[in-house]
Amino acid sequence: MSGRKIINGRFDAVVVGAGPAGVIAAILLARNGLKTASVGVGSTVDKSNNATRRSDPRTSALMQGAIRLLDRIGAWEQLQPFCAPLQRLRLVDATDWSVKAPTVEFDAAEIGSDPFGWNIPNAELTRILETLVGSIKSLTRCSANVSAAELAEQEAHVETTQGDRLYAPLIVAADGRTSLCRDAAGIATTTWSYPQSAIACSFEHEKPHNDTSIEFHRPSGPLTLVPLPGNRSSLVWVEEPDVARSHAEMETREFEAMLLDKTSGVLGSISNTSARGVFGLSGLTAKSFSNRNVALVGEAAHVLPPIGAQGLNLGIRDAAVLAELLSDNDIVNSPAALEAALANYDRNRRRDVVPRTALVDMLNRSLFSGAASLQGLRGAGLHMLDKIGPLRREFMRRGMEPAEDLPKIMRSDC
Numbered sequence: 001m002s003g004r005k006i007i008n009g010r011f012d013a014v015v016v017g018a019g020p021a022g023v024i025a026a027i028l029l030a031r032n033g034l035k036t037a038s039v040g041v042g043s044t045v046d047k048s049n050n051a052t053r054r055s056d057p058r059t060s061a062l063m064q065g066a067i068r069l070l071d072r073i074g075a076w077e078q079l080q081p082f083c084a085p086l087q088r089l090r091l092v093d094a095t096d097w098s099v100k101a102p103t104v105e106f107d108a109a110e111i112g113s114d115p116f117g118w119n120i121p122n123a124e125l126t127r128i129l130e131t132l133v134g135s136i137k138s139l140t141r142c143s144a145n146v147s148a149a150e151l152a153e154q155e156a157h158v159e160t161t162q163g164d165r166l167y168a169p170l171i172v173a174a175d176g177r178t179s180l181c182r183d184a185a186g187i188a189t190t191t192w193s194y195p196q197s198a199i200a201c202s203f204e205h206e207k208p209h210n211d212t213s214i215e216f217h218r219p220s221g222p223l224t225l226v227p228l229p230g231n232r233s234s235l236v237w238v239e240e241p242d243v244a245r246s247h248a249e250m251e252t253r254e255f256e257a258m259l260l261d262k263t264s265g266v267l268g269s270i271s272n273t274s275a276r277g278v279f280g281l282s283g284l285t286a287k288s289f290s291n292r293n294v295a296l297v298g299e300a301a302h303v304l305p306p307i308g309a310q311g312l313n314l315g316i317r318d319a320a321v322l323a324e325l326l327s328d329n330d331i332v333n334s335p336a337a338l339e340a341a342l343a344n345y346d347r348n349r350r351r352d353v354v355p356r357t358a359l360v361d362m363l364n365r366s367l368f369s370g371a372a373s374l375q376g377l378r379g380a381g382l383h384m385l386d387k388i389g390p391l392r393r394e395f396m397r398r399g400m401e402p403a404e405d406l407p408k409i410m411r412s413d414c
């Protein structure tokens with residue numbers, strides 16, 4: 001047992017899971033004036049995530065909508081010094097297939113004055129969000145894992161491993177891909193796996209990255225370099241699981257030499273590589289994103305491979321859409337109004353998540369499956385994006401995040 005006071009109380013909303021999506025959901029609901037609890041142990045290692053890491057070595061490329069949200073909740077000023085803008089995105093076909101795609105570069109300047117987004121170290125993001133949580137009066141932090149959830153009744157309740165009991169008309173399940181709350185709510189999922197794992201770390205390099213993210217499309221999966229401040233970048237390198245593990249365990253000098261080779265020296269020599277983490281890749285889509293008194297947020301609702309950097313962007317949109325639909329505080333205390341708002345949430349999230357998951361899945365499979373038809377489709381698509389300016393600009397506008405349907409807190413015109 002910890003030395004803190006056991007929580008036994010009623011809230012308007014209980015958010016289970018203190019990963020980035022859950023903490024953002026809790027902050028937004030509390031800012032709306034709902035008495036909110038954020039339950040979970042936070043940035044400690046989630047063993048269910050198949051990760052061999054102690055602290056998260058990943059970074060997240062977040063698009064402008066997510067950055068606006070971070071700014072409006074008061075996190076961006078502290079975060080920005082750790083982040084780099086994503087001005088250009090270059091896709092390089094590094095296969096030796098007969099149908100080879102051209103190198104395509106997307107420049108954010110073609111569609112406006114802002115970069116596509118920013119690359120943010122996950123460790124800094126969770127640290128700064130946690131400090132914000134402590135500053136919001138209507139938000140109670142309950143640092144324990146949920147051990148049981150009873151969600152069938154009108155007033156749901158969860159119990160923690162520390163003996164806390166929290167009651168609320170609304171439970172937000174942000175407890176990751178193996179979500180206990182999703183199971184307790186009886187929400188089924190479609191799951192699939194990929195014969196791939198991603199190595200994640202960051203490193204220093206000799207040449208400037210010029211705010212350009214470079215994605216090498218290789219037969220085993222993408223190898224992506226994403227800018228960080230100065231001459232530093234983060235790496236997401238997708239390989240077959242055994243290969244990824246052996247690369248991650250390699251002596252640092254040997255790893256750096258191999259990375260130099262695999263990236264054709266595009267950033268010059270490589271040094272000061274951080275600890276490496278390995279993440280097994282899989283996919284999951286919940287059959288429903290909510291039911292009567294539960295809303296799924298983040299990886300409890302959707303898991304997709306890191307190609308295209310969509311995962312946390314979707315998780316942040318989940319949180320923002322939910323908070324906007326519940327911005328009238330009376331909704332959570334009216335069962336009929338809550339049910340209607342959550343049905344709306346399900347429709348909204350399905351529109352955003354399902355087509356993006358299908359596209360990311362197709363792009364990923366076009367690399368490792370060896371299917372000539374998918375390779376041809378990918379090559380033809382990239383040729384068209386390279387040659388047809390209006391198509392490329394439309395792809396940039398819609399590919400990063402939805403053009404319409406963004407909640408107000410993520411929009412530039414609000």
Ligand SMILES: Cc1cc2nc3c(=O)[nH]c(=O)nc-3n(C[C@H](O)[C@H](O)[C@H](O)COP(=O)(O)OP(=O)(O)OC[C@H]3O[C@@H](n4cnc5c(N)ncnc54)[C@H](O)[C@@H]3O)c2cc1C
Pocket residue numbers: 016017018019020021022039040041042043044045046049058059060061062144145146147174175176177179180198199200236279297298299300306309310311312313314315
């Ligand atoms: C290599 C890699 C690179 C990526 N890069 C990007 C990127 O550039 N951009 C992007 O948008 N996305 C990216 N993603 C995806 C992104 O990392 C995830 O979408 C995001 O971390 C999910 O956050 P979450 O809060 O939903 O889940 P999690 O971070 O998994 O948080 C869930 C939390 O719930 C907790 N929990 C679990 N069970 C319980 C319980 N019973 N009680 C209480 N708490 C519980 C866990 O401990 C954890 O803290 C990447 C993913 C990978 C693997």
